[in-house]
Amino acid sequence: MIMAPHFSSGKKSNVGGGSLAWNVTVNAKNLIHYEYLREYDLNTMGDDDTNQKKRKPKWITSYSKMSIRETEKRLGIRIDELRAVPVDQMLANAKHILKGTDTIKEKVYDRIVEYLEIEGYPTEASADFKEAKVSDLVLYIIGPILSDFWRKTGRKIRLEREKEIISTDNETGGIEEFVVMDRISVTEEKFVLVIEAKRSSLGEAMKQCLLSLNDARDNNSGGEVYGFITTGKSWRMVKYDGRDFCQTREIHSLFEGMDQERELWMKDYSDLVDCMYFALGNGDK
Numbered sequence: 530m531i532m533a534p535h536f537s538s539g540k541k542s543n544v545g546g547g548s549l550a551w552n553v554t555v556n557a558k559n560l561i562h563y564e565y566l567r568e569y570d571l572n573t574m575g576d577d578d579t580n581q582k583k584r585k586p587k588w589i590t591s592y593s594k595m596s597i598r599e600t601e602k603r604l605g606i607r608i609d610e611l612r613a614v615p616v617d618q619m620l621a622n623a624k625h626i627l628k629g630t631d632t633i634k635e636k637v638y639d640r641i642v643e644y645l646e647i648e649g650y651p652t653e654a655s656a657d658f659k660e661a662k663v664s665d666l667v668l669y670i671i672g673p674i675l676s677d678f679w680r681k682t683g684r685k686i687r688l689e690r691e692k693e694i695i696s697t698d699n700e701t702g703g704i705e706e707f708v709v710m711d712r713i714s715v716t717e718e719k720f721v722l723v724i725e726a727k728r729s730s731l732g733e734a735m736k737q738c739l740l741s742l743n744d745a746r747d748n749n750s751g752g753e754v755y756g757f758i759t760t761g762k763s764w765r766m767v768k769y770d771g772r773d774f775c776q777t778r779e780i781h782s783l784f785e786g787m788d789q790e791r792e793l794w795m796k797d798y799s800d801l802v803d804c805m806y807f808a809l810g811n812g813d814k
Contacts, residue, residue, distance in 0.1 A: 588695050588702030592737045595701070600736045603701065604743055606774060608735060613778045616800045619766060623807045630806055634799045636673040642788045644669040650785055651761045653729060660728040664706060666761040667726050670782065674805045675709065685712040686721060686809065694720070696744040705741050711813050720745035721812030722755040722805075731765075734758040742769040755808035766804045780804065 590599075601607055644666055651658055651666060671688070679686055692708035695701075707724035723741045727734040738756040746754045746769055756767040764780040782801045787794050 587693075587699060589700050590702075592701060592703035592740045593733075595736070595740065597732070597736060600740055604739060604774075606739075608739070611774055611776055613765075613776050616766075616777050616780060616804060619768065619775070619777050620803055620807050623803070623810070630802055631795070633673060633677040634795055634802045636677070637670055637799070637802055638787075638791060638794050640669045640673055641666075641783050645783070645788065650783075658728065660726070663726045663728050663759070663761040667707060667724060667759060670801065671707070671724070671805065674802060675809070678806060678809045682810075684809075686710065687712055694723075694741050694744050694748070697747045701740055701744060703737065703741060705737075709809065709812070719749045719752075719813035720754055722757065722808045724757045724759065726759050726761065729760060731758055731760065731763075735765075735767075738767055739769075739774060742767065742774070746771055749813050752813050753811055755812050757804075757808075764801055764804075766808065768808075777804065 595603070597608060648662055648665065649657075651662060675686065675688055678684070687710050689708050689710055690706060692705050692710075694703060694705055694708070705723050706726060709721040709723075711719045711721050713719060723738060723745060725734040725738040725741070735758050738758050742754050742756045746752065751771065753768060753770045756769070758765050758767065759782075762781065762783055764782060766777045766780065768775045780800050781798055784790075784794075784798065787798070
């Protein structure tokens with residue numbers, strides 16, 4: 530279950546059974562930022578660092594090691610020929626799923642503004658703009674969406690971090706930072722969506738996203754799966770139904786000065802919330 534953020538008044542804490550600790554008197558803003566991310570980070574069962582280093586890959590070729598040409602051969606497509614459709618077209622049959630999303634859009638707006646107050650606006654011109662910050666922003670955005678969807682539908686969805694995806698033939702695989710799973714029963718779970726976050730290289734993000742969606746759907750034994758590629762500021766949604774990949778045109782989720790422009794964000798920059806809801810409602814179906 531996704532918990533709302535809360536703030537600890539203690540001076541030190543162990544996280545996830547590890548040795549990481551902090552002192553709240555050092556920097557209050559950094560503490561608030563860290564606490565917030567821990568609440569929305571739903572990965573609870575991952576290996577510790579030592580076990581991850583010892584673990585041997587269960588696939589022959591990692592997504593990250595495959596070239597664009599190898600990826601295209603594996604998937605039987607040309608990536609640069611993937612059609613991009615307007616968001617409205619992708620969500621044409623989603624009215625029943627998207628009903629009543631304005632409230633959660635307000636929450637997502639507030640979380641993004643909170644992130645910007647703590648981290649600043651993400652730009653490659655900043656020496657401090659690293660991929661970890663993109664991941665932080667992704668968590669700020671998707672946390673409230675997943676929480677709201679879980680409460681409204683009762684589906685046992687779970688955000689897993691550093692999730693392993695392996696093809697059914699063990700040829701390809703990789704570790705994806707954000708994967709939403711549907712826990713159908715104690716012995717069965719299915720992939721719903723994958724998010725591939727990169728600081729700048731959307732081409733690399735798209736390649737890995739497509740490969741992971743192909744393998745995720747095979748593991749689901751059919752249905753539709755969804756992916757998102759993002760730099761934090763801009764996003765694309767990808768759908769795969771076993772025959773075709775389809776992507777949306779670029780979706781913008783934030784802009785400079787947005788803390789003073791709530792209505793503008795709600796009107797022109799909140800499409801990502803609708804896309805997430807659509808993917809959660811249709812993924813693995």
